[in-house]
Amino acid sequence: MPPSERDRKYDRQLRLWAGTGQAALEASHVALLNASATGCELMKNLILPGVGEFTIIDDSLVKPDDLKLNFFFNDESVGSPRSVIACKLLGELNQDTRGHALFQNPEVLINDVDFQWDKFSVVIITNISESSVRKLSNILWNKSIPLIYVYTVGFYGYLRVINREITIVDTHPESLVDLRLDQPWPELIDYTMSFDLDSLPILDYAHVPFVVLILKFIDQWKSAHNGLMPGTYEERTQFKQLINDARKASDLENFDEALASVWRISQKTTIPPDILAILNDPSIDNLNEESPDFWVLVKALKRFTEAPRNNGLLPLSGVLFDMKADTNNYIRLQTIYREKSLADVHFFTELLNELLLELNRPSSSISSEEIKLFCKNCRYLNVTRGSKLDSEFSSEGFRSAYELAAFSENHDPFYTYLALRVYSLFLDKNWYYSENGKQITSRDDVELKNLFKSIITPFPTVPAVEKVFSEIIRTGSGEFHNICSFMGGIGAQEILKLLTWQYIPLNNTIIYDGIFGTTKTWKL
Amino acid sequence: MSRESPYSRSLGKSLADTIKNSKVLMVGAGGIGCELLKNLALTGFGEIHIVDLDTVDLSNLNRQFLFNRSHIKKSKALVAKETASKFNPHVKMVAYHSNIKDTTLFDIDWFKSFKIVFNALDNLDARRYVNKMCMAAEVPLIESGTTGYNGQVQVICGTKTECYDCKPKATPKVYPVCTIRSTPSQIVHCVVWAKSFLFAQLFDQTEETSQFDESMDNVENNEEDLKTLKQEENELKSLRDSILDSNAAQLIFNKVFKTDIDRLLSMDTMWKTRTKPTALDYNILQESTKGISRNIINNDQKKWSLQECFVVFKDSLHRLQTRLKFDLNPADSLQTISFDKDDDDTLDFVVAASNIRSIIFSIETKSKFDTKQIAGNIIPAIATTNAIVAGICVLESFKVLKNDIEKARFVFLTPKHHDKVLTATKLQPPNPDCPVSSVARSTISMNTQIIQLRDLLQSLKTNFNYTDEICLISDGKLVYDIDFDDNLDRPVKDLGIADGTFLTVIDEAEDGDGKSFINLELYIKHNPAIGSPDSGLISSIKFSHIPIIPKRNSDNLNDDVIIAVNGDERNIVGSSKRKAPESTPELVESSKKLKLSEKEDKDGAIILDDDDEIISFD
Incomplete structure (x- = not known):
């Protein structure tokens, strides 16, 4: 095709x-x-x-x-x-x-x-x-x-x-937006300073991007509060008041957007705990020529965050959402975020190339597309490690699962899990059932319960498990x-x-x- | 080999028998429909009717497994029936390649003949229609939808539960006319312009685009602006006559990308707070595009340069011209080509034109792939989600068949929430303010060609004790109220009160407590045999029954909960305004958007309706 x-x-x-x-x-x-x-x-x-x-x-x-x-x-x-x-x-x-x-x-x-x-x-x-x-x-x-x-x-x-184990770069989070309102960089600060809110005609005033508004008011707040950000709930309420008092008209959507985003400044830009765990994963300790790209990239990312110029921050995603602004200002703001993100990718690539050299790999062995994707998504990387069946499928595993279930509510599907585990053990003992298409009958109820008893002693009465047994028997262990x-x-x-x-x-x-x-x- | 009621043990004999003797309707044989038909057949439903208007497209084959390449352009309903029957010849299946809204084929008695109706649709309009018919016919409805990895199943059961319309739905996005025509600020504005204005004006004369509401009270639109827009539109219309000329590309290009832009530039006030657009010139561009191959159309991931867009603009226009020439039938001067996202000639034209316009207005351009999603209102779709949702539909139908409505659930599939996958919530009672579920219902039989509005009104007053203060609405149009009695002497059919339609009676009188009666919804049956002028016209108007009409309890209005219309291909068009910051919870945000779009609608907006390909200027 x-x-x-x-x-x-x-x-x-x-x-x-x-x-x-x-x-x-x-x-x-x-x-x-x-x-x-x-x-x-x-x-x-x-x-x-x-x-x-x-x-x-x-x-x-x-x-x-x-x-x-x-x-x-x-x-x-x-x-x-x-x-x-x-x-x-x-x-x-x-x-x-x-x-x-x-x-x-x-x-x-x-x-x-x-x-x-x-x-x-x-x-x-x-x-x-x-x-x-x-x-x-x-x-x-x-x-x-x-x-x-x-x-x-x-x-x-x-x-x-x-x-x-599976390592995932593109986890498709709800949003990649990273505004960094608490950590503006020089270009963003310069741009913010270029606005003189008081002298703007009302039409322009209504089109100042809310990011600029917030940064302006943070500045104003800081100079009145010993250089500190609004930290407590009360201070944020006062901060909102500050924004509200400044608005020149009631129907200014950009001010509404600024107010609705005040919560963002209380979230300090740091490395999320999940990502910190990945950065400290032993997998990056002994990298060699054969190591998977993912862990090589993670090690470079760690060096990136450790570089003094980056202040312990991850590369910027460069993604901005839509906001009330005139096209000019919006594009300008978008460019500032994108350029910062490109600069981060550039620096990251330098660090990566150094690392690849150390590992005897050519610098082109990880494509620039992969690098960009990695940097853009680095706040949402995922490492999922599974577990083997042996421990879960042992009597010991069953007992600890049972203890877990003891804290569950009556209809919790975890009881269904326990019942299905017993059913599975039953089939293993009586494999001829499925081989000959033989259906499970009410006579087997006793054996199901006995199997349960044989693992969990003293035998408890677990109505939720027994209900699943009788349902399995009712349907003749047939599939649907x-x-x-x-x-x-x-x-x-x-x-x-x-x-x-x-x-x-x-x-x-x-x-x-x-x-x-x-x-x-x-x-x- | 018998596949009949294979599950009498697991389902219980009585349910298995009920299933075997049930005749059910499935509306839509697409993504969910294919899965659902398989499940219904294997579960042992005795008779399954399938209605779908659509034909098979290549882009369906990644999930609609009852179809293959040889079925492309054939009726989905008929092919689905044919394929599924092969696998289970014991189920009676009846397929209709028709629109479910066709009242001559599918009247209320037909709906009543089903035990359950399954909605497996992809658009809001048909969903609402089937919902209304099921409410009127008192047939339970299992409503379902999917969007990418997400999905939902809702059980709707007459007066016991919420109906599809009890919760407001996100409506299609609307855009102010001036944003589209004069001051685009996002790529979506340019795509709408290219598809629904430029392409429609040039190739699709069936589109209604000339309705202007002169009373638009947007501050930025003075009369002069409107006049200018009208003039631009008329100039474009006149280009239709030259569409087959060899220099059509140049004429059109210079008209929309040069003359119109120059005219906009001359309006100084418009550019005080905006970046000025840049007019382009055909001849200058022509010079700079030598050596660029038309093969760029095959690269749908790249953002084409201005020069590449120019080449594609000319090339796609040429292809469309050739089609018009080839099709030209002297007897039929109304040659049209409709925009279709899967028709590359039309798509290429829209991609090129919208990107050229974006460049003119300093807006970031989009690749062909992304433009297609915007222009075609494409919803991502995969087999897995449909399989899961169809499975839930059948399980919920068992509860309906067993009359266990309390156990039925509104199920949401949200696989991104790792701990749950499914969320099942209890069904809610009907919203007392819902215009579909919270009404009294009856059916009226009359000779709609003879009965005049005056007779009908008299009959309503006699049978329901209405005062003069009522108002009658047929198909969304007012036909009578106390201050609007122009139609009294006209036969009701002329007013749209025809066979298979609904007439709503709104009681405007209030009692001492300020309470009025809830609406009466009448289903119209035309009976030509009754009601000659001699034998008493009014007495020939028959009601199926006279329902008791309770008083309205209008205290609880508009809770702000809005659910997404999954699978509705019209809701994907980007937002009409830059989105609110993400701080607001999703539900609040969507209700805000809804209010916003309503507001813009009143202010004069383009309403996009993808199903009917209509733009209207309100």
């Missing part, structure tokens, strides 16, 4: 993650273990936006029952391998995506030490024994490949992301298309974040309760 046509096809999503996100998505290869309904729905949501390649690993044949649940199987597919049918019908959704079918048992594959997982960017695993998930999660953890474990039962959905489709949406959303390296990903568990229509997330 010619590039412009591809852009038109993907236009609506390019507006979310831009060409860089799309290119990353198209370079990805996603594996699905088990062509379950949830798995196929999830893959649909990755294939439509154009994931590069996908592989479906499954060794079962399409059964009549599958048709009730899985939109992508039809009458003709009964008796054929699920992997082949799913690959074909899902592949038809987007001709620019390449699909592969692997007719192989996922459990056997996980135990195959020679299997090459490295080609996958993300692996999705559904409806499989817990021991297999744990085994695979450790294999992939060591290779730093994210694993998504997802399943549904009745009206419940469960999703767990097992990802060692609508919930599969919902979880397919949630799961694909998270995978898109991981593949495009944009937005802040889920870390690390989400439970959906379709009866109450609620979701909740935890880091476990």
Whole structure:
């Protein structure tokens, strides 16, 4: 497909993650273990936006029952391998995506030490024994490949992301605006001083940008208060009064904007705690030639903040929002912010190049686009570190989760989490249930409770957990298309974040309760 | 193979049977619609009707999975039905490639035949219409929308819950005429100018652009300014006749980028507080653009230079001319091309013209990609959000089918809030001041061609004990009040009171406590068989029932909560004024904007209505 046509096809999503996100998505290869309904729905949501390649690993044949649940199987597919049918019908959704079918048992594959997982960017695993998930999660953890474990039962959905680490520059915060009203730089001060409010005709007066107004009044305030900013609530109220007293007419929008922004001056421009933590991350201590660009950039950023001329501040984003002002003044102000931001990028680049030299890397090895993006977003960087399944899925992990739940309210989805954990253990012990499509019955209620008892002693009565057990039994542990489709949406959303390296990903568990229509997330 | 009621165990037999025997309507077969149709079919709904006016476009394929490349330009409703049926042949599906507002196809009885209506629409106008029809037909409505990663699902159930119109919605942005025509200060003003004025005047004669309200009381607009604007417009209109001439590019360019700008410059007062624009000259630019290739149109991320814009301006104009020539039918002198964001000839012209204008007015230019978003009012959209929202729609519909409205929720999908993803809030009772939900309703049958307004008025007074102090509104237009009795002798049909429309009766009389009765909303059915002049006209006017009309409780007016109209492609046009500082919480800010736009509307504004491509000068 010619590039412009591809852009038109993907236009609506390019507006979310831009060409860089799309290119990353198209370079990805996603594996699905088990062509379950949830798995196929999830893959649909990755294939439509154009994931590069996908592989479906499954060794079962399409059964009549599958048709009730899985939109992508039809009458003709009964008796054929699920992997082949799913690959074909899902592949038809987007001709620019390449699909592969692997007719192989996922459990056997996980135990195959020679299997090459490295080609996958993300692996999705559904409806499989817990021991297999744990085994695979450790294999992939060591290779730093994210694993998504997802399943549904009745009206419940469960999703767990097992990802060692992801570093994100473009987290898409609500706003990148950074006014620095408490730390104006010389050019901004000069510009502010160029206004003589008293001599301005009213029309011009009404078009002085509020940033200038605030800086002027701060100046006035400081000279009357020993050079101190208005600090307390009371002082800010007085400061507002000062602004209000100065206005020459009541209907001045720029004054309204100034008043509405007084809270900003109480927020001292500093390095946000999250970013400080990243700057002090041990990952920057022993950088070498092979180190990821992100940590190299972070180290340069640390040096930037330590440089005396920068007063402990991060590079300026240079982004300004619209405000009441005439075009001339607005453009002038915009230019002042942008030029300061460019100067910061310039200095940052110098520091980065020095660092790259130290690391024996050529100065061009990080592009100027990457540098600009990094500087613009440096107040909102994100490092997300996941956790392994081993501790969570141990009895000890279960007990500490239970203690957490003890503080929760009665309908808290955390009880659903506990119940689903027990259900999962039950399936592991009675794996023939899913293999033979056997439904869970009311007779199994005792075993579910016994399993719970065996971990938590003395056995408490937890009505919220038991309610989930009876709901699972009521629905015969069957899946329900609508919930599969919902979880397919949630799961694909998270995978898109991981593949495009944009937005802040889920870390690390989400439970959906379709009866109450609620979701909740935890880091476990 | 049977896929029928596959979930009798998990849903319970009675709900599964209800679902199997339910006939439901889905309005819109786009992003949410494709997902929803799949879910409804697999859940086992017995009969699904699908209405969509739209055809498949290439830009739909990143999410609307029932369509593929071979379906481009075909009816969404028909293709969706065809594809979904293949996967589940046991569900009865009926598809209409039609406008849901077509009252001859879809009257109130048709709406009444459904157990539930699902709205999967992308615009405010159709949403409000379906909401109103569902309220009148007493059918529960599941309303949904998505914008990028965000989405929402609202359950609307007659008098028990809020309806779609109970909370005010952000209205489309409006711009003062003079900002667009004389004093642009943002790129969006230039895009609106290029698309809705320049392009529309030259190529789309169907647009109504000539309505001027001479009473505009904006301080900056004196009569002379208005005259000038009118003159400019007439000059442009006359250029339509030369649109096929070989020197059309030069004529148009010099008219809008030279002559008009020079004229603006001559008005000294205008530039006291503003940067002066710079007029351009065709011949001079022509000289400086030698060697620039038209291939720049393929680079949609770059901000084109003035010279590049000039080349694209000429090139796109040439392409549009060729289309006009090719299409030219001597019998039809009204050749038009409508702006379409996905039609590159029209888009290139608008991108070039708006950027040239931006340069003239010292405004920062935009790339083709960004201009497209502004001009096309594009809302980002992806498969995942639609899948999530469609899933919620079906789950909420179960509560409606089980008559468990107390358990139904207004669900918001806000994945940026990591701890929650979904927020479910309880449904609120109707807003007592809502013009849609807080009215008494009835249906009126009459011969609309014979019955005169006088007869109808008499019938209303007799049946509802109204005094003379009532006022009648048909389709937003006043047809009668005590000081406006010009229409009494006209057949009601001539006044717009026709089959399938609504007539609102407002009681203006107040009782001792200053309270009046709530409005009466009458659905009109035309019955040609009844009411001959001999047999008593007034008695031939029949009401389906005479509802009790309660008194209004007008103490609680206008709370300031405004929710975003997700998925409404008209709300993305940039703000009409530079945004307020971010300090104000979002809700307050949007209500401020609403008030602002209302104010500007009164002051004389361009109202942009993307669906109908109409500009009107109020």
